[in-house]
Amino acid sequence: MTETAPRVREEILAYYARGKEDARLRDGGAPAGRLEFWRTQDVLRRLLPPAPARVLDVGGGSGVHAEWLAQDGHQVQLVDPVPLHVEQAARLSAVTARLGDARELTEADASYDVVLLLGPLYHLTERADRVRALAEAERVVRPGGLVVAATINRYAQLHDLLREERYFTPSVRAHTEAVLADGRHPYEEGGFFTVAHFAQPDEVTGEFTEARLSVEGQYGVEGVAWLMDGVEDWLDDPERRETVLAACRHIESEPTLLGTSGHLLTAGRRLR
Template identity: 60%
Template structure:
C-alpha cells in the first residue's frame, strides 16, 4: 500500500466514517443492497478491505460466517474485536485463502486505491478464485464524477489548484489528494469501466447498482436519514432507480456484482 494511503487510514478516520452524513447514506444503501443479493446465512463471506469492520459487524449479526482481510493493522485490531468476525492482515491482490472457500467475496474498498488497472484485475481475479462457483463477487467503486460534484458542493472548485486536480481526474480517474482531511490517493471509475474490468477477470454478466444516487448531494441530507417516513421514502426512491444506467454517474459509489462461473468440468457446489 502506498504510504500516502496508509498514513491516511492510520489516522483512524475510517472507523467512524460510515456512521454519519454522507457515510451514513452509503452504509445504509450498501447494507440494503447486500441483504437482497447475498446468499442466506450462515453462508461464508470474505470481506476484503473491510476496514474496521463496519459491514462485517452487521453481517456477523445476521448470522454469516465472516472473515475480514485488511492491510491496515489498526483496522484489523478493531474488526477482530467484533463478535463473530475473524480479522487478519492481507492484500486484496494476494489473498492467503484456498480456492472456492467463500460463498461471497466483498471488495468494498480495495478498488478505490488500486490506481493501476492491472492491480484491479488481479484483485478481482483473486476474489473470483476464493469464491465458490455460483457464489458472488461484489465490488464497490467511486464514481469518476464524485470529485467534481464534491468540490462544487463544498465551494472548492473555484480554487485554481483544486480545479486543476479535479479536472485531471475526470480524464485519468486518478485522484491526487489536495486535502488529506477529505480523502487520499484513489482511483475513480467511469461507470462503464468496471464492467470491462470484471469481464477481464472472468466475471461476466455483471450487474451495477447505484448506491447513493443523487441523494448524497442533498443540502439537507442528514434530515432525510432520521429514520422517519422521509428515510423510508428516500430509500424507496433510490431503490427504484438504482439500476438505471443513465443515473450511474451521479452516484458517489457503485456496487458491481457478478456470479462466479463454474470451472469447466466442475459442478456448482
C-alpha cells in the first residue's frame, strides 16, 4: 500500500501537539492517568503472547506503552498521526516509529502477531471510520492474532466532572449532557478535551464484529477506583497500588460495571 499523510482534524493535532499526553500517563502524572497506564499494562501483559511477538502499536502516542513492550522483549513498530509523538517514540530504545493513519496502514497483510489501537478510536467520530481502522488491524494481524482497542466510555466525562465538582456549573453540565446523547464530544476553544467519541461497550463489540474480528473479552480499565477519594495516596504507596490493581481485576469484565471505568479495552482475534 502507498503511504499517505494522516487525515486528522487540525483541532486534534493541535491538542496533542501541546505535549501533555506523555506526562499524563507516567509516574508523577494525574492519578487517573497513572491508574489508566498501570491497568492497561496489567491487562495487556495477560493477553499478549510470549515475547518476542511482533506488535504494531497504532496511535501509540509518545510510546508510553511501546517502551515497556519493547523492554518485555517484543518487537514494536509504532504508528501515530502526531509528528511530536513520532519524534518522542523514535527516541526510545528498540522502538521504531513512523507517521501514519489507523485507517490506511502501509503494513503488509498478516505481518504482526498483535495490533494495538490504544488511541485511534477515541477520535474517529464516524462509525465507518472506526470500523475501517479495526478492519485495517484485522488485515495486518496474522490469522489467530490479537487485536486490542481502547475506547473512552460514554459516561466517563459525566463521572469525572461530577467527581471534580465541575458538573455543578450549568454550562459544563449542559455540555456534558449533550455528549451523553450520541457520544460525540465537540471541539471547544479552551476546553479540557478535543473532538472525540465516547462509546458504549456493546457499540464497540458491534464494530469489532463488522470488521470481522471475533471478540474475546472486554476489560474496564480503571473500574470505580478512579472516582474514589484518596486514590492518589493509594497509588503513591506501592503496596496499596498493587491492592488497587487487584481490586480492579475482580470487576474488570463484570458486564454491569464496564461503563463505570473511564476507559475500556476490547480484545478480539482475526478468524482467518
